[in-house]
Amino acid sequence: MLLSINRNQSSRSCAVAERKRRNMRLKLLGLFHVVRALALVFAIGHQVCFGCAAGRSGDIGPTKPGADSFVDGVVVDSPGNAVYLMNPRGGIDAIELRSGKTRWHTRLAEVPLLLKGELLLAQSHETWFGDNVLRLEVLDVANPEETADAIRVILPVDVVSLVDQRPDMEFRVQARGHRGDVLVTWSFARRDVRGVAPDANERHSNTARMGTVRLDLAGRPAEVVSPVGPANIPEEPLPEAISRKVASGEIPSAPWRVGTLLVAIDRSAGDPGRVVLKRWSADSGESLESVTLFEGGMTLRNRSADGRHILASRPAAAGSGDGGSFIWSVFALETGARVGECRGSAPGGLNLVADSTLLQLVSQGTTLVNGKWIDEPLRLRATDLATGVRLWERPVRDTAYRGPSVPDRPAR
Secondary structure, eight states: OHHHHHHHHHHHHHHHHHHHHHHHHHHHHHHHHHHHHHHHHHHHHHSOOTTOOOOOOOOOOSSOTTEEEEETTEEEETTTTEEEEEOTTSSEEEEETTTOOEEEEESSOSEEEEEETTEEEEEEOOOTTOTTEEEEEEEETTSTTSEEEEEEEEOOTTOOOOSSOBTTEEEEEEEEEETTEEEEEEEEEEOOOOSSOOOTTOOOOOEEEEEEEEEEOSSSSOEEEEEEESOOOOOOOOOHHHHHHHHHTSSSSOOEEETTEEEEEEOOSSOTTOEEEEEEETTTOOEEEEEEEESSSSEEEEEOTTSSEEEEEEEOOTTSOSSOSEEEEEEETTTOOEEEEEEESSSOOOEEEETTEEEEEEOSEEEEETTEEEEEOOEEEEEETTTOOEEEEEEOOOOSOOSOOOOSSOOO
16 A cells, blocks of 8 residues: 555656656747747848838948959958958958958858948858848958848748858859949759659759849948849949940940940951950940050950959960960050050959959869879969069858759760
8 A cells, every 4th residue: 555655656746747847848948939039020120121111311422432342252442452252261351452461350251242331241141040031241341350230131931041052052142332222132043953853744843033132231220221122233224325326236235334434345347356445435425536455366355343354365475484374464444555464374264453453263173283183272363463473362262062963864
């Protein structure tokens, strides 16, 4: 009898203890959801999303003159003698344009997007608020260890915000100044990746999404002014006189704006080796004097990232020196003047001219050095155009997926 009573008391004690543990788990789970909900409400109330109200007044001026987004993850501030780029190990480095010395490093954000005044807009990577949240950090370049503001943009539910691309997903963010505000455009693509070919009647799960939001960085806190929606960043219209000439074929190619001018390249002047720069006033459409860039011996390659310069190259003479097998010539598109020359390892490539410094993005690959193949990372190279001397070279975080991939169609 005594044994039975002890067993009953023990069973009741275990049941009471189990109820207490279950209640504690439920309380902790409830507390977690309350905290998460409050944080999300704060984020949405702070600034977000597709469906936000109008924002604050005020402006800190246009995007800093000479501050250019070179390529994804690299922002160049020529007046400030600075380059902001992704560190291969994470975070953002600020380096001096001419010397390549590091000014500061921060892990508060990952991808620099745009410099407006003294504020650097950058993408961060965070999953606390869900995969479909684009987190943007506003950093004061004078005090980068403290976030000036954080902006969270709620994306569609089938979109995943990424920094590093995946074999089945790509997510990219770009920013530019527009009429006093900042337009941030994101794009997302998902493709079906599998090891077995889908059935003929099976639907593919490929997805493509795109959206743009207008930001006001002047107010405190910075905020989303309005969601522009799934549209491209609007371009300034051409003057009517220029539009008529393009439509009629009088202008051989669509011109682009360089400062106060509209320019176009004409290679149809009878001589296939001759390249002519044509120019018009961007305000009135008045035709200005054309400039011959070169008569022959070089091949026109590509414009700079900001559209202000154009690159031409020719093969270097065998045994004429180190630094590359091509001679690059850079021309200013406002004047047609040759800015300078330097060596290049490829016929052309992504480039940007800041003052007299040529910045070149050198692709990831392998190089033969003293009979050995050396793996080279994605890197940013700076060259003095006045002397042709290389100033510095820094590795840049490569966000492209370079691992194995499944072919779109099975091999036959």
